[in-house]
Amino acid sequence: MNTIRSITVVILATVIMTAVALESRRIGFDKYHNYEEMTVYLRKITDEFSNVSSLYSIGKSTIGRELWVVKLTSATDLLGVPNIKIVGNIHGNEPVGREIILHLIQYLLHNKSKNKLINKLLQTTVIHLLPSMNPDGFELSEPQSCPNNGSIVKSSRGNAKKFDLNRNFPDAFIPHTVPLQPETDAIMKWMQSIPFVMSLSLHSGDLVANYPYDGSEDSLPTFDNSEHLTPDDNEFRFLAKLYAKMHPTMHLGQSCSDNKQFKDGITNGAAWYQIIGSMQDYNYVWHGCMEITLEMSCCKYPPAEFLESHWNDNLPALLTWMQQTHRGIKGIVRSRSTGEPIKNATLRILDRENVFKTTSNGEYWKILLPGVYKLRANADGHDEQTVLVEVPPKRGVADDPAEVQPRVYNIVMEQKTTTATANSTVSDGRLYTHWPTNGGDRVDATGRAAAAAAADQTTVVAVRADQRSAATTAPTPSLSSRQSDGGVYAIVTDNNGRGNVDLMLLMRPPLPATSSSASAAQSYRLLFWSYYTVTAVLYPVVSYYYVTTHLRRQ
Template sequence: MKKLPKLFLISLRKIFKSSKFILILLPVLICIVFLQDLKASEFEEIYARVWVSSIQEKGKLLAERGLDVDAAGPDWVDVVIDSQRLDDLLSKGYDVEVVFRSSQERNQALFGKDWDLQFHSYSDMVAEMEQAASDHPDILILDTLGYSVQGKMILGAKVSDNPDSEENEPEFRIIGCHHGNEFMSVEIPLLMLEYLTDNYGSDPQVDHLVNDLETWIIPMMNPDGRTYGTRYNANGVDLNRDYGYIWNFYSPGIFSQPETKVIREHGMKNNFSISLSFHTSGDVVNHVWNYRDYPVADSAFVVDISEEYGSYNSYWVVEGYQWYQTFGDCNDWSYGSRGDIDATIETDNFDIPNVWSLNKDAILAMMERTDDGIRGTVTDRITGEHLEAMVTCMELGQPVFTDPEVGDYQKNLLEGTYTLKFSANGYQDTVISGVAVKGRGGATALNVELESGSEFYATHVISCYFYDPFSYPNNYQNNPTNASATLGLPDSTFASLGKGGHIELDMGENTPIVNFPGDDFTIYEVGPTPDGYNVYYSELPYGGTWYSLGTGYGTTSFDISSLSTDTIRYLKIEDDNDGSATELYPGCDIDAVTHPREPVSVPGDVNADYLVNLSDVIYLANHLIKSGPPPTPFEAGDVNCDCEVNLGDVIYLANYLLKSGTPPVPIQECECEYRF
């Protein structure tokens, strides 16, 4: 127990003399002083090594639900456990060697009694970042992205030549300290922040990176864990198992902790191209996937930049799964849900100058690679408004997203020729082929304008879990699909959820499912054979209640008129747990979720395609002369507002389009009763 400060004791004596109730208050005051320390001791952290004699035994161990794996080798797995899990592993016959009985024992053994003084504390980190922002206000702003369990700030520093503005530039991110006892993971981000700010104006490479990129540095995302020198946050949760992509009960829930919510919300506001998450201990470049042994869609680029990073320091470059399997980690969520190529960099946890020397140039190289490929903006063809859009390289499949504020995108690609599809909610897809990429040294510019369309669709994967019946090292051998296949309009590309698996989708902040007459949305289930599934909705993306909406089989449409809400933003689809878990493409196969655009009245839009052009003239003439389909709605055909739909409207609309005549009159301005 810490000693009470001398001045604090003197103050207590003065209070004691002046108040007869101090005997009641004193225990309360002492509890307040030590509350933080008591909180840290609530959770056991036993560091142990489990020796395994075969790949089968290793696979069996990794399949233990909720087991917190720290590292692995050919014949061993390092785990962080409590006494109950230790007894459980021993009872199952595992060869378990306890290395440290607590985080404090570990820290003192590795770093000595003054372990906390060898690295930046939370207060040191705050002071250093505030000083950097004060010294370099022209290229750095400091933002409190959110707060930890115990209310400590999670600080992010944005480094750019116009840090107060969101610009049309590639974005790069560095995160440190998912695990509070991985002290070096704080030091490297802070040193990079110092390097960029101190060398701006004198180093041409730094000038380029600051002027042409937006870089976010988040040195300490787990300040509570760092304060106590523990792996976990103040709730005893491993934050790097709390993300939503292939989450599998390794934390209390999907994005259950305030710290991971902060990273998700920040990631949703920024379209990061490349990210680095620093960890210890080991000399490793760990790239996606971590949950399965299957090349990611962008494997060529991912492996290329990972090997380049390793070329600077001889770190081992490995797909995460091939090292050891994890679920619900930051890398897989960043890539699987956001298209951000995020790698874990494992460094030594000692000798700051040496680790910095090994990683500085490698980090700078990754920043340089952020602009490789194709980049541009996506806008509305008519208004020029920047759109929140999805960009998919058709040869690869995994989408990236535009910045929600500026509308710019960055698709990292190696040299070659590609076909890109551009999609935005309520707009028609646009496909552009023959786009040449020169490789390194700058991106090919491609700005795209989209035409309005008639349907909305799911825009983001919040979370997912695809059930898998196999064990390490053969997980997901029958399911090569990706969750992002559920986004966008139907295209026959699907995500197989696995038997009993599920996916949670965001229909968009401004484009929720809306209750209209008739069916309100459709789930396209398009696999080899029709499958059944359950559908739920919620008011929150995570942490809320999921209410049943009904069941589907194959492609099914749903009407929400009987619900207590008129709009739905968050949707959950869960396989009905029927069928074989080992078949190819197991479980239901979800291609898309769409719903009609809210009916709007566009003057002159006779055929309801949200455009006004000669097709409307032809459509109306065909209705009047050849008994073709009527205008939608019928009154949309009365473009001259004379309370009749006749050939005069055809002539009026043609004159407007071809000779810049008087524009069509909005329906709401015509107070007419029409005869159908």
């Protein structure tokens, strides 16, 4: 009996200690968490849920604080899985988004096995959460009374060097010379390494969903400007309006200032007030990432007692927004000849001027509303391809995240088989003209006929069609010479030795351009040799005539 009692006590103690340990990994709404507390928490929770989460840094702040990101996903095969991101605390004295992201990490991880929607979201999406882009500015700020009574408070909107990070990105319309800050540089490198489809930028100081563009060719930091709309304006308005609709008060459109109304709780950035160097414009113009900026509370830095209500107001909207990355189309672009994915292929929806590109795995994503569109793809060495794509209306509740599924349109591109292209060089440095063949490991009849018709051009080189661009930069292609029909050709193969080829006819290299100094030198040489020739011929004749005549007179 004593043994059973002892075992029971041990079990109870273990359960209690485990519960206490797990609870210690959770955070509450009683305070804002400083950099050290945030770091400890992020390490603990990603360690606890290491099977679906990881912690990494995209760089350091101005004074050396890590810019921590939590990555969440339970997808086992990441091919075709979209990446999204949420960034908080861009302005140091606007930390509501910082705390909301910390609680979002906790909520998703603790509910992944309890909530079907969250479980599906983590299985089909890679979510990157950056709680604080500006940890230095946060440490220099303190909560304010709400509304502020005008008293002096400790507050830093910018980073440690007082730079506004949301005015620090490259601008698509007006070049500016503001020094690039470490935090901005980290975001830019982050975006270059991960193909983000969607993004949220979390701010505070008003209550509205703001969509691009923020600037224009005549950007001025003033209010009541005209709209400046992107080619994807319908999709941006939809995303912004959906978020506002899921928020209990944002959709009402009442600004925190008495003299401003936001219809449906959304606004075009340039129409509200124009700025230069915003992060959301950079996301969209440079990377095709659909970012909207959220103003989440009227108070920039409200006391901690307001945090839980802000969390409750924004959670449904956040979950709904994240699911929208699966709205529209996605697919993989491949080459028919090799079956390999094509990276950096350029795609665009016809009648829209912006473009987006495939990843290193040939993947693409495009958020689109229901409708029929023409999708055009271009890639080096391949014929342009245009496909008709359709995004059907959703059945049931249109805004239900569970109803959102992408249409898959994989694109297979044909190699170019059109006219010859002159002025191409292979690794031997000589000049060639491309001629297409029908494949195989030899020059075909069409290629031989082309060679025969090329008069004195008897040396040919055969190059794989999909290696054509590589062949122009030595020494990537592998050249091997062979005899064929009185000429010499070479096969450029890949690492697998495949010989699907295009014929290349050797051209006479162009005559080098002659400079004025070279021409002068040639003239001097001609004068010298002329003088030498005349002298060499006439001197003996004159000498002989002089000698004989002189002797005769003697």
